[in-house]
Amino acid sequence: MDYTRIASIIRENGNGTHAFDKAADAACVAAKEHPEKAAGFFLLGWEAREFVNVFERMPVSKGSATAAQNRLATNAEALDAAGDDAEKLLQVLNEMARTFCVDE
16 A cells, blocks of 8 residues: 555545544554554554544634645655655654654
């Protein structure tokens, strides 16, 4: 499975909290099925689950959902672009983790 498949799940399911929840679940399954890609799938799943945690019981603006989906899609594309190059993959994973810890 490509990382970008996780972003596609969100688009295919309407970009709302249920779509992000489905993507998070799919990322967890993918991490188990593809242990060599587990860290990337874990971070994408965590990112999707954080969206659900924040907006689960609140109305979500289209802008917020689109911004979150675009960020996840960009991260997935970067992971796919790293391919099997361990150094590039680690660089992408580190950048993802860093941005999750930075106040935006």
